[in-house]
Amino acid sequence: MPIPASRTLQWTLAGLSIAIIAIFGAPESARAGDVIVEDVVARVRAQDDGVRNETARVEIRQIDAKGADHVSTHRLYWKNLHGEKGLLGKTLLVSLSPLEKRGEGFLLWQAERANESQAWLYLPELRQVRRVAIAGHQEHAHGHESTADLNLGFEQLGTRLTGVTGALIGKEVLDGVAHLILEDRSTASADLLPLRRFWISATDWTIGKIEYRGADGRLARTQRIVWERIGGAWVWKHTEIQPADGSGKTIVDLRDIALNTDLADRLFTVETLKSGRIP
Numbered sequence: 001m002p003i004p005a006s007r008t009l010q011w012t013l014a015g016l017s018i019a020i021i022a023i024f025g026a027p028e029s030a031r032a033g034d035v036i037v038e039d040v041v042a043r044v045r046a047q048d049d050g051v052r053n054e055t056a057r058v059e060i061r062q063i064d065a066k067g068a069d070h071v072s073t074h075r076l077y078w079k080n081l082h083g084e085k086g087l088l089g090k091t092l093l094v095s096l097s098p099l100e101k102r103g104e105g106f107l108l109w110q111a112e113r114a115n116e117s118q119a120w121l122y123l124p125e126l127r128q129v130r131r132v133a134i135a136g137h138q139e140h141a142h143g144h145e146s147t148a149d150l151n152l153g154f155e156q157l158g159t160r161l162t163g164v165t166g167a168l169i170g171k172e173v174l175d176g177v178a179h180l181i182l183e184d185r186s187t188a189s190a191d192l193l194p195l196r197r198f199w200i201s202a203t204d205w206t207i208g209k210i211e212y213r214g215a216d217g218r219l220a221r222t223q224r225i226v227w228e229r230i231g232g233a234w235v236w237k238h239t240e241i242q243p244a245d246g247s248g249k250t251i252v253d254l255r256d257i258a259l260n261t262d263l264a265d266r267l268f269t270v271e272t273l274k275s276g277r278i279p
Helices: 037-048 270-275
Strands: 053-063 069-080 087-097 105-111 118-123 128-132 167-174 177-185 195-201 207-213 219-230 233-243 249-259
Touching (some): 037 167, 037 177, 105 270, 118 270, 128 270, 167 195, 177 207, 219 249
Antiparallel strands (some): 053 249, 105 118, 118 128, 167 177, 177 195, 195 207, 207 219, 219 233, 233 249
8 A cells, every 4th residue: 555755755756857747739729829739838848858867966945834944955866758658757866864864765657647657765764665655646625735744746846737738828928038828727637736827938948937726726836947958958956836825835956967867777666776775
């Protein structure tokens, strides 16, 4: 039986960037002015797929409603699978700090449909690997998770779209750059917040902002994303997730980013996780 992920890893790394949630085609008839959703999707997909794999140092700051700041650091490994065997990518996250969490490992195989993804957690003090439930599948009133330390669910870890069935609903200038606004009612999982709005740069096809909303349209949280161009590819280096009720914030920063190096397939296996011998 799956068990809930540990507090540190509850956000299930699927998105730390890195292209963790795929973009699917949308109806040709969906337009905003003369722009067709299908064209936007194709451009964003091409931009995302410029990264084959990525490693980075990750810092996560959890700021609670009282302003208390909790910091953890991790080593990230990610590999783009481009939908091979129904998988978007594989992610390995290893905790570096705080000291009591050092050595914890988290492995995610991200499927095209969120509820088909698989995840495992390595607990060094027990020398055990446990199958874990994907965080973010248990949404509660207005999008809050009852046990989450982070206001960051599974669907927020990536900056891509899943199961686009919506339409381009307008345009807006964000940080001085023109963005297209795509509204998507996701079919990826019945458990995730079903309505999302993506602000997509008409210049470089990165996603600068995401709003997560309930079926009634009520805003649950907002995510802002800052991107960096490395070696001809765009990757995000900073994201902030703010609940609509202002109850704290989650900030994620990526440093020491390396792209398109050789990451062996065996790195992303349960056997490697069990060994505890992770780079």
